[in-house]
Amino acid sequence: MTIDLTETTTGAIHDALMQARRQVGGAALGMVLTLIIVTDESAQYDSVRAASQAGREHPCRVLGVIIRNPAGRSRLDAEIRVGEGGPGETLLLRMHGPLGQHADSVIAPLVLPDTPVVTWWPGQAPAIPSADPLGALAQRRVTDAAASDKPRQMLTALASGYRPGDTDLSWTRATSWRSLLAATFDQPYGNMTSGTVSAEQHNPSADLIATWLAGRLGIPVAREVSAGPGITEVSFATADGDITLSRPDGRTATLAKPGQAERRVALHRRETTELLAEELRRLDPDEVYAEALARFAVHPVDEGTSA
């Protein structure tokens, strides 16, 4: 059911929620976390939908924060959805006027007790997520450098503002590549001298993978620009010849190793829902991300340079 409340208060929202729960019957029990989405009117639909789909794996209370018309009069409008196409509850909170500056005062009373809080900025994010009032409410803060106009600068900014609990979806997007690369090195390989990561120009995931590889393998890893989609190839020069993992079509990767037949493996680009589900699966600080990010700030990769 959907309930619309205009010019409302958190108390009224809370009462409406309780009533909705009683009518829908038990649907909202067992929620495991609160997910705050800081977004705008144009992006809210996609991000809230991704969140409710991810909520099938992690039933949660989604609090969509939409700041509108900052110059106007202070006003809070709420749209409450309970028991619609999935477990959990979704609240869209539109904050007008100066209230937008105090969104945390609206959100804090609506956060579920006793369960973790995650804040996600699907679009522009503050450079220091933990210093943002809505970030401060959460133990997990999820940004997306790929949504920024200048992804590399965003990564550098995130590195200097990093606090344990920060993560970025561009790092989440790297997981399937990183898993496959790790599996590749489970088998014996010759002495490596250098590596290359090829991807579209603006692809912070590729930048982080290059940085991560350079850090773990202790070799220079160059970042090259390709036509995409996304990341197209990761290769290593070894004493026995090149090891290459290429994915020209964004769906299937081919692994080529010296002296072995080529092997193909599914490596599709994941939807936001899947990324979010991975992000919500573990809520402890991601130290490996922190290391890659810190390294990026010191040795920023760019076309033609090596991490």
Added chain:
Amino acid sequence: MITQGSAAGDLWAVNPLRDPRDRRIPRVAGPCVLVMFGVTGDLARKKLLPAIYDLANRGLLPPGFSLVGFARRDWENEDFAKLTYDAIKEHARTPFRETVWQQVYEGVRFVQGEFGDDAAFDRLAETVKQLDAERGTGGNCAFYLSIPPKAFPDVVQQLKRSGLSEAGQPHSGIQPWRRVVIEKPFGHDLASAKELNAILDAVFPAHSVFRIDHYLGKETVQNILALRFANTLYEPIWNRGYVDHVQITMAEDIGTGGRAGYYDGIGAARDVIQNHLLQLLALTAMEEPLSFDADSLRAEKEKALSAIRLPADLATGTARGQYAAGWQGGIQVPGFLEEEGIPTDSRTETYAAVRLGVDTRRWAGVPFFLRTGKRLPRRMTEIALMFQRAPHLPFAATDTEELGQNALVIRVQPDEGVTVRFGSKVPGSAMEVRDVNMDFAYGESFTESSPEAYERLLLDVLIGDPPLFPRQEEVELSWRILDPIEEFWAEHTKPEPYQAGSSGPASADALMGTSGRAWRRL
């Protein structure tokens, strides 16, 4: 839940991209071939082949992973690929993706032959060798025997004769492995279990034999360990000081179905109590293991199994029944003796219950009641700890008439979860106390993330992670518990009939004793 075994640990030591802190990168199987016998069988089509696809879809199978089917049908690779495709389409848990199917498909091979046919096994050996060369499977090979146990000796001998069981020379400095996977039944008594093991043992070392008890692959069963050893709330009351008795139940609503031939002469106790229920008992009763590695976990389970004591009088301490015709779930069903393939004078039981003691300081005097049966009202598996009543109730007797025993119930299937039952005040001006439930449902807190038991177990086989697989010692200990009961039954009793759709024979109720204990409702 269960920690990495040594195999995975070794990988991390040599692979610079693996880091135990990197929790996003999953445990992925190393390069290998899986050779499956009995691919046309029920188990292969409904569980194993779909599980392989699901693993591939989750990115947990390595590039080059290959699957070889062996069966007597006159088939080509394409026919086996079709069977695999259909099995996946129908039974896989995760959504179908063409790219993932292509990845699986590229590694699919089929070898035709009888188990007695030397040439067929030579062709199999050749196929595995080719896959090694073509797809870089590193000389690693697992054999899944999804076939009737009477075919084991032939297959195992053939694996030896054809040289397939030999891991061979190191590939680029890494010693390849061989593993063999077998399904229950692990014999039908202690002697036959030892025989079966001797056959395997002659060809495969103990650590490379993986015995599947699919219950141990279930999330709820692994959750017993989390519940007990990750929390402070339960362990203090997990003993004779608080627990009155424990009930472990596996109820089925179906009859013998298509498995009549196998079932006759085996019966409920051998089919279910010997493996699933005793494993659940061991996990419930055992002490805290030093760690969750295979050796520590199995050691604790074995200690618990060794401490099990049979009832002094087997006549009153055990019960067995056979379902008679009746109505089950709104359908009129035949009795066991009328089922096709069952002799009309069969003495095989379809219901079995026992009362066991666990002779440890923790459990002395606490009876464990185990029961299983077919054609019971519904399908349900659970472990229930029934707590003692409060030693004193400061209420008027009428206030607590509806108060039962506190209980903690681990629901293994269906509707996986945990229920705690306790007394609560009924709203109103009088102090009236009644039982209520506090419920944790897996499906609600972690919807859609639970893999199938077989996904977990197959992955563990390919990774070489053994904690979830019972070893031969556990199998033998379980038979030591069951054999005297089976002997007593064979000599002295005939299964007591119970109506299909009822909750079992009357003797099962008698076994609870006169102390006011009763079976939980099915």
